Amino acid sequence: MHFNRLSVENFGPFPSVDIDLSSTRVNIITGDNGSGKTQLFGAFSSAIAGRRGMHFNKSGTGPSSIKAELGDGDYREEVRITARLDGNAVRVTPDARHIAGAPRAKLLQDAFKDMLLLPQGSTLAFDRNSFPVKMSAAEVVKLTELVPAALKVNQHWQSFLKSGVLQDEMLSTSTGQIAQLLQAYFRRRKSPVNAPLLIDDYLSKADMYWQEFASTLILDLAQTEQIILFTNRRIDIPGANTIVLTRQEPEHQSLTYFHESYTRSPRTSAMSEKPKYVRGNPYPAVESKVCEFKEVKGERPLDSIKSLVDQYVVAFLNAGVEQQGKIVWGVRDKDRTIQGVSLTAFECDELKRVVTEKLMQIKPPIAPTMYGVKLIEVSDGTESIRDLYLLEIQVPSVQSRFLHATGRDEVYVKTDAGKRKLNAIELQLELLRRHGLKGQ
Secondary structure (H helix, E strand, O other), X not given: OEEEEEEEEEEOOEEEEEEEOOOOOEXXXXXXXXXXXXXXXXXXXXXXXXXXXXXXXXXXXXXXXXXEEEEEOOEEEEEEEEEEEEOOEEEEEEEEEEEEOOOOOOHHHHHHHHHOEEOOOOOOOOOHHHOOOOOOHHHHHHHHOOOOHHHHOOHHHHHHHHOOHHHOOOOOHHHHHHHHHHHHHHHHHHOOOXXXXXXXXXXXOOOHHHHHHHHHHHHHHOOOOOEEXXXXXXXXXXXXXXXXXXXOOOOOXXXXXXXXXXXXXXXXXXXXXXXXXXXXXXXXOOOEOOEEEEOOOOOOHHHHHHHHHHXXXXXXXXXXXXXXXXXXXXXXXXXXXXXXXXXXHHHHHHHHHHXXXXXHOOEOOOOHHHOEEXXXXXXXXXXXXXXXXXXXXXXXXXXXXXXXXXXXXXXXXXXXXXXXXXXXXXXXXXXXXXXXXXXX
16 A cells, blocks of 8 residues: 555645655655655645644634545555634544545555554554564564565674664664664564555664665565655665655645644554653653753743753753753753643644754754754643643754854853853853863
């Protein structure tokens, strides 16, 4: 089963977009941050999930529609989802029609189920029991039986095994993304169903070495399945169809947006695990020089975060030692109580764009792909609370003899109490210290 075509109107930042996916098994959808990649990813999933995959901005332009044509051999089916404002309520109308080949009742839902998506920063769309992150040596050997002969002798596969990543619970972002891809790979190799694999934020933190290994896995899967990758990086995969998105100007506000929590569907076994971030509970780490908590007050969380995010990131970058930093919005710093940040689906999309733009203004610049910007759902102890998140900004480890500054040329350093803006004298003394010189 695969997507032949996707057409949307008034969805996310798009007034309209039409994508032909029939020419190749591997499709790469790329564009700068804020160009709408995640929202387009959401349009694919909403075509399957219907209303569960949608969130609404009643002041946005409507009606909204998603039309997807799917195929499997000689069978073709068209799915259309329409959302329109009716008074103060949003009505969503699903419609599917058989186009060609023998009719197959509920083919779409039965074929995809949980196997469609590999969401950004999460393995929840897959059964952890089919590929536990921490594995014994015997389990690793058993899994390698599913690997084709050509991949077993691949130097990347051998390096991956020797790295011990599969036996380690504490994965880095880069190796964690590779482990997620391997999880999808092994599960699909054991399944008789061929369903598209959609990956949002594809290998955003992986270096070129692991990208080459991931491409090997993708090409092997593509022999039988369709792959659709969403990324802001240049990815070279032989024979792939690349689609470049550009930011809509002026920015378009639609009636319908992607509700990202759908990719963490409660249908999956991983959701039976105890929720990690529960409102009112303490955050599982303590505040330190490498971890900063920020409580969001007031009715405009976007403005609050926008006004401070580059200052705290610059402070972490100016640590002067090789250490990663993390800023978490939605946690009360005096007792590390999880409160969350209230954000609609539209505000989530806008937040990512705003934060990315602020970080790109930092001088000297750091590649946007080096940062981690994650929205993490907050639960009530049983299920996720709608529109309540933690915002986590991961700052890369940078050791430089120079000092970083915000777009307003302000220089901050990290302190135990938060951050401190350097005045002209302090700035000069800090530069002298970094260069091993004493002030006169």
